[in-house]
Amino acid sequence: MTKIANGIKVIDSGYYSKDFASIYILRKDDKVAIIETGNYFSVSNIQKALEKDGLSFSDVAYVIPTHVHLDHAGGAGQLMKQCKDAKLIVHPRGARHMIDPQKLIAGATAVYGEKKFKELYGDIIPIEANKVIEAEDNFLLDFEGRELKFIDTPGHAKHHFCIWDKQTGTMFTGDTFGISYRDLDKDGEVYIFPSTSPVQFDPKALVESINKIMEYNPHRVCLTHFSAIKPSKQVVEQLIDGIKFVSDLAKKYAAHNDAELIIREKMMEYFLKGLSKIGVADLNFCRERLDLDVKINTQGLIYWQQKN
Numbered sequence: 001m002t003k004i005a006n007g008i009k010v011i012d013s014g015y016y017s018k019d020f021a022s023i024y025i026l027r028k029d030d031k032v033a034i035i036e037t038g039n040y041f042s043v044s045n046i047q048k049a050l051e052k053d054g055l056s057f058s059d060v061a062y063v064i065p066t067h068v069h070l071d072h073a074g075g076a077g078q079l080m081k082q083c084k085d086a087k088l089i090v091h092p093r094g095a096r097h098m099i100d101p102q103k104l105i106a107g108a109t110a111v112y113g114e115k116k117f118k119e120l121y122g123d124i125i126p127i128e129a130n131k132v133i134e135a136e137d138n139f140l141l142d143f144e145g146r147e148l149k150f151i152d153t154p155g156h157a158k159h160h161f162c163i164w165d166k167q168t169g170t171m172f173t174g175d176t177f178g179i180s181y182r183d184l185d186k187d188g189e190v191y192i193f194p195s196t197s198p199v200q201f202d203p204k205a206l207v208e209s210i211n212k213i214m215e216y217n218p219h220r221v222c223l224t225h226f227s228a229i230k231p232s233k234q235v236v237e238q239l240i241d242g243i244k245f246v247s248d249l250a251k252k253y254a255a256h257n258d259a260e261l262i263i264r265e266k267m268m269e270y271f272l273k274g275l276s277k278i279g280v281a282d283l284n285f286c287r288e289r290l291d292l293d294v295k296i297n298t299q300g301l302i303y304w305q306q307k308n
Contacts, residue, residue: 001025001049004228005168005220007146011049013038013075016120016292019183019226021071024172025049026165028144033062035163035172036224037075040122043082057082062143066174067160068094069197070108070121072224077101077125088127089141089150092134094159098127135161153213155206156195162213169219170228176209178239179225179293184286189278190229193242193271195293196300199307203247207240225293238274245270246301254305263298 001011007027015021015038023046024035032055034046050056060083065073068090076098080088090098097104101124109117135141137152149164153176163172171177180192194206213221214236220228229235246267253262268287271294275286 001052002227004222005170008165008168008170008222009049009053010222010227011045013042013071014045015039015042015071015074019181022222022224022226024222025053026143026146026148027053027055028146030055030059031061031144032059033064033143033148034060034079035064035066035222036072036174037063037065037079038072039070039074039120040078040124042075043078046079047082058085060086062087062089062141064089064163065094065098066162066172066176066224067091067157068097068104069157069175070104070124072174073098074121074124077127078123080127080131081125087131087133089133089135091152091159091161092136095132095134097159098132099129101126137161151212153209154200155202155204155209156197157200159200160209162209164216164218169217170222171213171216171218171220171231172222173213174224176206177213177221177223177231178242180223180229181226181289184275184280184289186279190235191271191275191278191280192229192235192239193274193293194239194246194297195225196243196246196297196304198296198300198303201300201304203243206243210236210239242270242274246297250301250305254302259302260298263301264294267297268294 001009009025010022013021013023026033063086135150139150141148147166150161153162156175175195178192178194180190221231222228249263253259272283
């Protein structure tokens with residue numbers, strides 16, 4: 001558990017691999033809001049983090065997945081089951097999937113198969129409709145006197161919002177502001193790249209959402225993959241350049257017979273070149289670290305081109 005700012009800590013959800021997916025714990029007095037939930041198995045990590053701070057599930061007021069992809073919201077039902085007094089805050093387009101997750105389960109099972117799905121996500125538990133708050137664009141939450149603002153940010157997914165914590169100048173960005181791993185930082189420099197996972201990637205909307213985030217002039221952005229970074233001009237440019245590069249790849253190669261192989265190789269090459277540029281030397285480790293992201297990004301890009 002790492003302190004990010006006043007009243008904000010980050011923990012590792014334990015999903016997939018070490019430091020792959022973050023969960024953020026916001027504390028105001030003795031009340032807690034949890035942003036992102038990881039999967040079913042992440043709930044024990046949340047419990048340990050709360051207990052370490054002298055808190056328990058009964059202190060949790062809000063559970064807030066940024067969108068309903070299962071590495072962000074898969075544990076929401078199990079967490080809500082433990083947090084008897086909590087409300088779930090979710091994007092209006094995602095609410096029905098939290099109340100009845102059968103489509104989420106069916107979609108992910110079709111991709112992974114039943115055995116692998118259970119290993120990755122465990123049980124996806126429905127949430128009672130009367131415990132769900134739908135946060136429209138610009139929805140304001142009074143969290144014990146601490147204002148949290150919800151901002152509609154499509155591009156990665158249509159059911160995605162970001163959360164602005166005015167008090168600390170922190171934006172919780174889910175997957176909208178891309179992916180950047182702390183174990184790939186070099187001498188204070190970060191490498192960031194977009195998340196284009198299936199099935200709602202929209203590059204134009206994504207760039208607009210990034211610009212929308214930057215209008216708030218955040219001191220830090222809290223990524224789900226992984227932890228907090230400073231969104232410098234260089235970081236924003238790198239992210240937007242990455243969106244353009246992978247979009248162009250998809251346009252050029254998605255119709256090829258070997259589209260998946262070509263796009264994966266060229267995307268990985270581009271990311272490794274960017275990491276080399278900031279001085280990261282162990283490119284074999286980088287390749288291994290980014291393998292899943294490149295694979296999922298490729299699937300999302302091909303789907304985007306096929307539906308256009």
